[in-house]
Amino acid sequence: MSTKFTEYKGLDLPTVASEVLDFWKKNNIFEQSVTSREGATPYVFFEGPPSANGLPGIHHVMARAIKDIFCRYKTQKGYQVKRKAGWDTHGLPVELGTEKELGITKEDIGKTISVTEYNEACKRTVMRYTDVWNDLTEKMGYWVDMEDPYVTYKSKYMETVWWLLKQIYNKDLLYKGYTIQPYSPKAGTGLSSHEVNQPGSYRDVTDTTIVAQFKAKGETLPSFLQGFGTVHFLAWTTTPWTLPSNTALTVGPKIDYVLVRTFNQYTFEAVNVVLAKNLVGKQFGGKYFVAESEADFANYKSDDKKIPYQILAETKGADLVGIRYEQLLPLALPYQNPENAFRVISGDFVTTEDGTGIVHTAPTFGADDAKVAKEATPEVPPMLVLDENENPVPLVDLQGRFIQGLGDFSGKYVKNEYYNDGEAPERSADVEIAIQLKEENKAFKVEKYVHSYPHCWRTDKPILYYPLDSWFIKVTEIKDRMFDLNETINWKPKATGEGRFGNWLKNANDWNLSRSRYWGIPLPIWRSEDGTEEMLVGSVEELYNEIEKSIAAGFQTENPYKGFKIGDMSESNYDLVDLHKNVVDNIVLVSPSGKPMKRETDLIDVWFDSGAMPYAQWHYPFENKDLIDENKAFPADFIAEGVDQTRGWFYTLHAIGTLVFDKIAYKNVVSNGLVLDKNGQKMSKRLGNAVDPFTTLTEFGPDATRWYMISNANPWDNLKFDIEGVAEVRRKFFGTLYNTYSFFSLYANIDGFTYSEAEVPLQERPEIDRWILSELNTLIQVVDEAYADYEPTKAARAISDFVQENLSNWYVRLCRRRFWKGEYAQDKIAAYQTLYTCLLTVSKLGAPIAPFFMDKLYRDLTLATSSENYDSVHLAQFPVSVENFVDKSLESKMLKAQTVSSLVLSLRKKEMIKVRQPLQKVMIPVLDANQRAEIEAVSDLIKAEVNVKEIELLDDASGILVKQIKPNFKTLGPRFGKDMGLISKEIQGFEQEEIAKLERDSELVIDIAGKSITLSLDDVEISSQDIEGWLVANSNGITVALDITISEELRKEGIARELVNRIQNIRKDSGFEVTDKIVVKMEKNPQLEEAVLANSAYIKSETLTESLIFEEKIENGIEIEFDDIKTSILISK
Secondary structure, three states: OOOOOOOOOOOOHHHHHHHHHHHHHHHOHHHHHHHOOOOOOEOOEOOOOOOOOOOOOHHHHHHHHHHHHHHHHHHHOOOEOOOEEEEOOOOHHHHHHHHHHHOOOHHHEOOOEOHHHHHHHHHHHHOOOHHHHHHHHHHOOOOOEEEEEEEOOOHHHHHHHHHHHHHHHHOOOEEEEEEEEEEEOOOOEEOOHHHHOOOOOEEEEEEEEEEEEEEEOHHHOOHHHOOOOOEEEEEEEOOHHHHHHOOEEEEOOOOEEEEEEEEOOOOOOEEEEEEEHHHHHHHOOOOEEEOOOHHHHHOOOOOOOOEEEEEEEEEEHHHHOOOEEOOOOOOOOOOOOHHHOOEEEEOOOOOOOOOOOEEEEOOOOOHHHHHHHHHOOOOOOOOOEEOOOOOEEOOEOOOOEEOOOOHHHOOOEOOHHHOOOOOOOOOOHHHHHHHHHHHOOOEEEEEEEEEEEEEOOOOOOEOEEEEEEEEEEOHHHOHHHHHHHHOOOEEEOHHHHHHHHHHHHHOOOOEEOEEOOOOOOEOOEEEEOOOOOEEEOOOHHHHHHHHHHHHHHOOOOOOOOOOOOOOOOOHHHHOOOOOOHHHHOOOOEEOOOOOEEEEOOOEEOHHHHHHOHHHHOOOOOOOOHHHHHOOOOOOEOEEEEEHHHHHOHHHHHHHHHHHHHOOOOEOEEEEEOOEEEOOOOEOOOOOOOOOOHHHHHHHHHHHHHHHHHHHHOOOOOOEEEOHHHHHHHHHHHHHHHHHHHHHHHHHHHHHOOOOOOOOOOHHHOOHHHHHHHHHHHHHHHHHHHHHHOOOHHHHHHHHHHHHHHHHHHHHHHHHHHHHHOOOOOHHHHHHHHHHHHHHHHHHHHHOOOOHHHHHHHHHHHHHHHOOOOOOOHHHOOOOOOOHHHOOHHHHHHHHHHHHHHHHHHHHHHHHOOOOOOOEEEEEEEOOOHHHHHHHHHOHHHHHHHHOEEEEEEEOOOOOOOOEEEEEOHHHHHHHHHHHHHHHHHHHHOOOHHHHHHHHHHOEEEEEEOOEEEEEEHHHEEEEEOOOOOEEEEEEOOEEEEEEOOOOHHHHHHHHHHHHHHHHHHHHHHOOOOOOOOEEEEEEOOHHHHHHHHHHHHHHHHHHOEEEEEEEOOOOOOEEEEEOOEEEEEEEEO
16 A cells, blocks of 8 residues: 555546546445445435436536435435435326327327337337436436336336325225316327426417407396497407307406497497406507597597597496307307307406406316306306217317317417427417407407416427316315425425425315326226226236136136236246236226226326335335335435426425325425526527536536536525536636645655654644644534535535635645745644645545545545545545534634735735735734734734734724725615615714724614614624725724835845745746755846845745855846846756
8 A cells, every 4th residue: 555645747627537436336335335334324315217318418417416415425424325216217208209209299199100119119218318317427426326226117116106096096085077177289188287387387478369349139138238239248368269169258246347338449330348347447548538528429430540438337247147148259059058158157256457357258278167157057068069979079179279160260270389390370370360350340459468378398388278087186185284294394495395385285286197198107997988887906916816807707818917926026027017008908807796897098197106206116015115114215314306396206205195104205305496507598409508518527527517516506596507617616626625635745745744643632733733623623513514404505615615715825825834844843743634634524524515536535645644444435434523623712813814814915916016025014903902812813924924024903093094884785774674764874974983883892772763773793884094105904893004115125025035936936847856955046137136135044045045146147047027127047956
């Protein structure tokens, strides 16, 4: 084993990742991370299954990094974390992709291609990109067991799903209903309410809308509407394609309605129209005016820009009920009770927020419409007609086209989006209907309207609401229990669990389980033709036995699962069973009374598949009963997916857990946001702004990519992904950590440090060591708590700050002489031990987020010292914060030094005075004796750091520094609201003493309009005015004033320091060892000679120079130039 620390020639994160990945594979490190914790407390993680028929994107790197972080962290904390991979293999994404590849539509299945052939094609395409997904999983360092994944199309998985459905059925929570449901014509299936409410499903669209005129039948008008001539009812619709299916108009019984006399703006005919009183202003705005006399009507001409109107009568909606009207578009009649159609009915859902206060009612295409029509007396029939097989059908078919027999509309799609690309007509069905109604004096107003409309989550096409026969789960019966159980789940962020998810549960509808597709888990219900007998099959064993009964009854000729051995759980036995549609649809079972029973043709919602994974991944309850029943692998301690899963996997996991087990399915959930492009736009191929994850990982490595994603924004916030940000993380964080290790390894190898010496006691180490170890142990506590609280961003930022600000920028920089100067004695050993401890601890703290680099760092440190015996950082224990190492007063003192130094350096930068140029003095006003003592204790450190000769502490700076104060409206506004103006005025009138008191005490009580109000430092912004010859700055309650006058002596010292820098650079570039003594020859330069003469001892000491020689001419020298000095230098041993 090497006793030298590995040294590198540059930071190459992709190569580090590649080498570490090879090491993990060869040494089975992932497997060891599980087996080494055998017998430990399990930490249960569920993998939300991706679908491998699509390629992974950069957002998958984010999602999987979040999952990986907490599994690695919990392993380090001593838990056993098994993580089974999974593949979501059914459903619309797979079917639509397969149809596209085969060049078919849903209608071709069973005709030009058999269901068996189609399902085989689906099985092939679903796993097409498995290798790509596995490659990404490996390359990004996501540890998940891909050797034994659960696959949702495998018969064992499907059997568990059937068992779950049986439990729900046995609780009488599964029923069949004929209802109006969301339906996707392009996908050819109904959708559940949670699918319709996926993020992005509702989109703003511009549609043609019509306020239609429905002509009342005069003989049915009540007396108060008679005597005015023909009366029309105005009803508004955003879906004109549903007007041929209108069978009623609905009014609000308590709403005030008026009869208005006016002219139709398209035909210019006189009309009398009924609408809600509150909406007269909306419908008669713009080109209409209130008539003042009969002459306004008599004088109206068709080319007039303004149209008169007059209110003739007023009534309540209840008085309009029962009036009949002429069918608007007489294309068809309901096959049942047409005499009860085309009349005004009453409905409590009617509002006067929009439209006309009269609702066009098409019971075939709206749930509210269907309900109100059914409740009317007599019942209003829906517009259903009989097809060639005498089956009742709507006027629009399942592809979204008008059926035949509807004149010019026959065969047209109701929405242009349903046509194939390039085939849509110029005029949509809505526009054609609008034109016809205008010509027939049946359209009062036609206009374009922007509104939110639901789209199918997989086809991106608009959905319809359509009458369908479906099986439902009675979620409404358990939604209160689901809500109560959700209260016990730790949501990150909390707002998603309480708001988005909690509100969804409160208003949950019954779950439409049916899908009229082909590739999925069949609904295992067999029914007799008359619907009087049914059976839900809950296992392969049950199905096998029922088939045998059917064979005996003469309905089934053979058992398709012949050879299957009941009770044999081997994979080879289950390979004999295929539970997909193409097999089970051919199985006829026998009912208890001896009738044949055929399977209900539906498949189940694919979201049920994934929601079943806690149980189905283990083939529960047929195998592994203890994992669920004894809570060994259920519920999950942790899950994580995108926020859209509140309507998907998060919901179905929770629903099934509640329905079947009356338990939560997960305890902690991180709901991560979207990964957007750098401008905040959603990534898409169409926009050309999608980021290729493989390109990013190849160029920057997985560690920088993961660290950037996690540190840049909380997981639940949307991340604006900017590749420049990844480059910055590589440079600033990993570059700094790499340079710190390189510095350590260089000098540790020179001195032969291997941590073989006894530990230098804490109290014997210098203050700077004790400080960094205190900060380190504070960091351990902060990071541990952040990970434990599922706050990885806090952890990443804390580690970054420690490495960049405390370890590199402060500790190493201030201690570098200890490493390359002096004897190898206690002080130097303490420095090595301290820096080694810091680096080793950082490797463990950062390992969950940057698994490759931190493992390399850990192994580079431990292989040379044998200080730990773990093969990998991911097998090591998470660091423990040691209380007696933490010294808060020391941390506070050093923070003062850092703050003062930062302020002075910022002033130098502002005035463009280089740090190598010494300055004379810094003045610092102190608020109290404690602050004075703290700054005095670190004053030498500050002077060295900012290159000033003296620090003067002022007890009373009132005569020197003038403070300015202004209110911080961001904090005051939310706290004080309307009183903010008074408070702001009071703050702006503060005297210097009041500002000083606020700074000293961190708060100040003031009186505003008789009320006592406490202001904090957060409520104000305090700054200082510059004074002649000085620059002033303040931060964290500290003010500094820097004397920027440069004397001749200071100028010479500045030149000497610049010269030291150039000599050191030349030494390094020329390949001298750090211990080599040198001779320096320089070309004569008067300014330079003066400076060297005044500072020669300092220059020699800093550069290990034995003699400094000036010569008239230097041959083969190196040109150097700084400020206004130019010379040539030659260095030799």
